[in-house]
Amino acid sequence: MKYDAQVEINLKKGMLNPEASTIQRALALLNYQVEDTSTIEIIKFTLEAEDSDVAHDEVVEMCERLLCNPVIHDYQIQINPAGD
Amino acid sequence: MKVGIIRFPGSNCDRDVFHALELAGGQPDYVWWNQRDLSQFDAIVIPGGFSYGDYLRAGSIAAITPVIEGIKDIVKDEKPVLGICNGAQILAEVGLVPGVFTLNEKAQFICEWVELEVKTTRTPFTRMYHKKEVIKMPIAHAEGRYYTEYIDQLHDQDQIVLAFEGENPNGSMEAITGVCDQEGLVCAIMPHPERASEYILGSDDGLKFFKGIINY
Numbered sequence: 235m236k237y238d239a240q241v242e243i244n245l246k247k248g249m250l251n252p253e254a255s256t257i258q259r260a261l262a263l264l265n266y267q268v269e270d271t272s273t274i275e276i277i278k279f280t281l282e283a284e285d286s287d288v289a290h291d292e293v294v295e296m297c298e299r300l301l302c303n304p305v306i307h308d309y310q311i312q313i314n315p316a317g318d
Numbered sequence: 319m320k321v322g323i324i325r326f327p328g329s330n331c332d333r334d335v336f337h338a339l340e341l342a343g344g345q346p347d348y349v350w351w352n353q354r355d356l357s358q359f360d361a362i363v364i365p366g367g368f369s370y371g372d373y374l375r376a377g378s379i380a381a382i383t384p385v386i387e388g389i390k391d392i393v394k395d396e397k398p399v400l401g402i403c404n405g406a407q408i409l410a411e412v413g414l415v416p417g418v419f420t421l422n423e424k425a426q427f428i429c430e431w432v433e434l435e436v437k438t439t440r441t442p443f444t445r446m447y448h449k450k451e452v453i454k455m456p457i458a459h460a461e462g463r464y465y466t467e468y469i470d471q472l473h474d475q476d477q478i479v480l481a482f483e484g485e486n487p488n489g490s491m492e493a494i495t496g497v498c499d500q501e502g503l504v505c506a507i508m509p510h511p512e513r514a515s516e517y518i519l520g521s522d523d524g525l526k527f528f529k530g531i532i533n534y
Contacts, residue, residue: 249465250489252425300382303375303411305418305467 236316322359326369338512342528356388364405377407406506417466423489453523
């Protein structure tokens, strides 16, 4: 079965996010005062698997082996039947 | 002393490293990213550049190429491995050295000469310096900020190799910009010793990084 996978990658709590700080400062230049700015990376793809648990486990492996760096990242995975 | 210089798509400091290794008295040769067997070499250098465009995270894709298994065998054979800049990022992504080199504090690419303190002389690469010696080398990176959860271990096991002296340009933890593994044979540094290997470049402080391997 085909599944749509979505991986959300966050920096761990407490990790400096220079990109987010820069965005916040840039918004301030446009006179928008915002707080607690953070950025999230989303990676999406479709994969073939027997069932959604198998799909989920495979995506966990992908996160551990490549998509994330466990020293600085946390991640969330969403699996849905393809085309939903 | 045969030294293999690993080339990935996007590596661009390979020829400068080749030249520095020749100056140091070595016999360098290039190795393509899909070569699995590196046993012909006595040491390996992973040069700087933008392997795979720094996509996903700098060094993350190079870290899963076939040549990395060859490098792990080199490490098992207790031969020295030096990662410079992108090479350092790759070694950290593979986990051959602890920690990460991530986005600079001010989210900018920094390209400048810096002063560095040599923190340990127990590695082949730093054995020709004095401990606490201050040397000059250029840095050129956007993802050079060092971070580790194991900072106590780094101190206890003498795994800090280089630190910024004076100003910390990228926000690295404790100004660390070069680390090694517990054996001291795998070394990952952000500054470029090959760009400080001849007086005409502005400093030849970096040449001893390569001379240290050659006579190891």
